[in-house]
Amino acid sequence: MKKNYKARNKTIPLLTTVSPVAVWLILLVAAPLLYVLFLSFLSTDGYNVVFRFTFDNYKNLINPTYMEIYANSFLIAFFTTLICILAGYPFAYHMALAGKKKKAVMMVMLMVPFWTNSLIRLNGWKTILGKTGFVNTLLLNLEMIHEPVEILYTRGAVLLGMVYTLIPYMILPLFASIDKLDRSLLEASNDLGANKVKTFLHVTLPLTFAGIFSGSIMIFIPSLGYFFVSDIMGGGKSQLIGNLIETQFKAANNWPLGASLSMMLIFLILIMVTVYKKSGGNMEDLGVM
Amino acid sequence: MKRGKVILLTAVAAVLLSGLAACGGTQKNGTLNLFIWTEYIPDSVIEGFEKETGIDVQMQTFSSNEEMLAKVQGSNPGAYDIVVPSDYMVENMISQDILLEMDESQLTNLGNLDPAYLNPSYDPESKYSIPYMGGAGVIVYNKNMVEEGADFTDYDELFKTVYNNSMVVLDDFRSIVGITALSMGYDFNETDETKLGEVKEKMLTLKPNIKSFDSDSPKTLMITEETAVGLMWSGEAALALSENENLDIAFPEKGMYLFLDNLCITKDAKNADNAYKFIDYVLKAEVNKEISTEFPYLNPNSAGVALMEDAYKNNKAIVIPPEEIAKGYYVKNIGKTVDLYSEIWAEFTK
Numbered sequence A: 001m002k003k004n005y006k007a008r009n010k011t012i013p014l015l016t017t018v019s020p021v022a023v024w025l026i027l028l029v030a031a032p033l034l035y036v037l038f039l040s041f042l043s044t045d046g047y048n049v050v051f052r053f054t055f056d057n058y059k060n061l062i063n064p065t066y067m068e069i070y071a072n073s074f075l076i077a078f079f080t081t082l083i084c085i086l087a088g089y090p091f092a093y094h095m096a097l098a099g100k101k102k103k104a105v106m107m108v109m110l111m112v113p114f115w116t117n118s119l120i121r122l123n124g125w126k127t128i129l130g131k132t133g134f135v136n137t138l139l140l141n142l143e144m145i146h147e148p149v150e151i152l153y154t155r156g157a158v159l160l161g162m163v164y165t166l167i168p169y170m171i172l173p174l175f176a177s178i179d180k181l182d183r184s185l186l187e188a189s190n191d192l193g194a195n196k197v198k199t200f201l202h203v204t205l206p207l208t209f210a211g212i213f214s215g216s217i218m219i220f221i222p223s224l225g226y227f228f229v230s231d232i233m234g235g236g237k238s239q240l241i242g243n244l245i246e247t248q249f250k251a252a253n254n255w256p257l258g259a260s261l262s263m264m265l266i267f268l269i270l271i272m273v274t275v276y277k278k279s280g281g282n283m284e285d286l287g288v289m
Numbered sequence B: 001m002k003r004g005k006v007i008l009l010t011a012v013a014a015v016l017l018s019g020l021a022a023c024g025g026t027q028k029n030g031t032l033n034l035f036i037w038t039e040y041i042p043d044s045v046i047e048g049f050e051k052e053t054g055i056d057v058q059m060q061t062f063s064s065n066e067e068m069l070a071k072v073q074g075s076n077p078g079a080y081d082i083v084v085p086s087d088y089m090v091e092n093m094i095s096q097d098i099l100l101e102m103d104e105s106q107l108t109n110l111g112n113l114d115p116a117y118l119n120p121s122y123d124p125e126s127k128y129s130i131p132y133m134g135g136a137g138v139i140v141y142n143k144n145m146v147e148e149g150a151d152f153t154d155y156d157e158l159f160k161t162v163y164n165n166s167m168v169v170l171d172d173f174r175s176i177v178g179i180t181a182l183s184m185g186y187d188f189n190e191t192d193e194t195k196l197g198e199v200k201e202k203m204l205t206l207k208p209n210i211k212s213f214d215s216d217s218p219k220t221l222m223i224t225e226e227t228a229v230g231l232m233w234s235g236e237a238a239l240a241l242s243e244n245e246n247l248d249i250a251f252p253e254k255g256m257y258l259f260l261d262n263l264c265i266t267k268d269a270k271n272a273d274n275a276y277k278f279i280d281y282v283l284k285a286e287v288n289k290e291i292s293t294e295f296p297y298l299n300p301n302s303a304g305v306a307l308m309e310d311a312y313k314n315n316k317a318i319v320i321p322p323e324e325i326a327k328g329y330y331v332k333n334i335g336k337t338v339d340l341y342s343e344i345w346a347e348f349t350k
Helices: A002-039 A064-097 A100-115 A118-129 A134-141 A155-180 A183-191 A196-207 A209-225 A227-234 A241-250 A255-278 B002-029 B043-053 B065-074 B087-095 B155-159 B173-183 B193-209 B218-223 B234-243 B272-283 B285-294 B302-306 B322-326 B337-349
Strands: B031-037 B056-062 B130-142 B167-169 B210-213 B229-233 B247-250 B257-265
Touching: A002 A255, A064 A100, A064 A155, A064 A209, A064 A241, A064 B337, A100 A155, A118 A134, A118 A155, A118 A227, A155 A209, A155 A227, A183 A196, A196 A209, A209 A241, A209 A255, A227 A241, A241 A255, A241 B337, B031 B065, B031 B272, B043 B056, B043 B272, B043 B285, B056 B065, B065 B087, B087 B257, B130 B234, B130 B272, B155 B173, B155 B193, B167 B218, B173 B193, B173 B257, B173 B337, B193 B210, B193 B337, B210 B218, B218 B229, B218 B234, B229 B234, B234 B247, B257 B272, B272 B285, B285 B302
Parallel strands: B031 B056, B167 B210, B167 B229
Antiparallel strands: B130 B229, B130 B247, B130 B257
16 A cells, blocks of 8 residues: 555656656657658559558659659758858857857857748848849949859759758757867867867867767758758759659649658668767767757 | 727727627528638628628638648538639549539529630539639740740740740649640640650750749749749739730630639538528629629639729730630549659659
8 A cells, every 4th residue: 555655656746747748749749750651551542542551652762763853852962961061160169169249149140040931031042143133233233244144043042042041950059069068178189289270170070070960960851851942942943852742742642652752761860860879979969959 | 199099999899899790690591601712702792791691601711622621521511511622622522422513593693604614624514613713824925035926825835945944834743744735736634644755755845944933923033034934823924914014925725724713512511592692692793893803813703804994804814815714724633643744743853
């Protein structure tokens, strides 16, 4: 009797504190994902989903046209990630080492654009980069060019849109990992005769690798799926995996195929994280995301 | 400040009173549950109907055909009296036995509709659907940016190499596959695999001409002269033409891509009599004029159009000649062939 009472004493607080989060995660994360997994094994009759089990949706993923779309998508995602690292690292580094006031200003600069919807900001780029836009008008008036340059609706424009939309997701984890860096290690490196470049390459960079990796995951994966960037900046001409998924759900009414494409993306993330873990990465460090 | 407050108070009082009046109406003549697209019917029309008939209108809105279907299927039978599906969805709902076969004798104003919009492919005898509003896929071009003598009533004009990287088209695979098939003398809803193979080859010659796929606001690219030619819905075309006087419009001779939304009564409607009354009210010329003034889409009600001002009637993108409409095509359910379409589309847009 006494024992039972004790157990309940522990269970009730545990249930009340953990269950809301658990219910939330089960209902809004686990259940939808399981639904997508389930959906990916069903068929369609051309319009409606039919409850007939099949592996066809996964077989259909290996299609030469789709392969080219994956390749194009990976290329854009790779360069987006690379540019974000190259541009984001110096910014994050300076932000981490800056004084309190400067740090706050930099943070505000980073966060304020976030308050405006990204679709609106991307459409803003259209006005700047268009044939009759600001950039072309300026260059024409300076007589640096004689005919408007095609900037918008190219792959370069898609890349610009991706970097612009996603770079904060690189800077924030980088900032967190550089900020955590033990400064005495840098001093030690200096005392032992390493110059600044050597210190950076052999101390700072390896210690902030978790930040780079976590930022890369947070950019690489969405840039495979951000179909609206390709639609707005690229005029929908260079399809990404995201556009392919969107078409299956919104136009072709082939939800099962769309679901199998989504599952492919999820597996990809799992593989990337596993590789990170196997190569000695600490999962706790990824928590900075 | 003070005056502002008084006005506000009066307004609040007026709203409360009219609310009470509406409640009074409920008990007298019953209700009507209307399920319609967002921003598709003016409040004044609803109020006018309530005033004339004493029927209380409960309006709910949706923003896609699929959403509408899911809600109708998921609710108690008869939860909605009137629904407003588009062409292909009418076909789908008829096949699922959701719509009521209408009694035409209850609709005294049916004669106001232009016959070009009746008996469409998705409802061959117009038994289940009454056309409400729609649009047509027209071609807009910039007179200064295309060669003299360019003839856009011919779809083949679009495929010419002179238009390299200078077109904006609908971001919709049924439209591009459809018009390419039409240009080759095939059907807009072609299902023959070999013919679709040829269609794909021809589409690939169109690709270099396309600067952007845009269904949301293609008018912007035409107004700013970013593109010389555009395939877009007539509603967008009307706005583009009013903003840039270099633009003109063409109706392709082989037939346009059409969409049409329809007033339908559900089979289990609890207030079918009221639904008939509402549809008949909307078909009235004066009421229709009210709707067109607020929402200038393609309007099948020729009696209503006749009452409009000249500026509206003379706008070629709004009042499209009925013979052009009669030649047009609606999207049809093509079964599993849709997978082939989406593969063609993936190859086309990769």
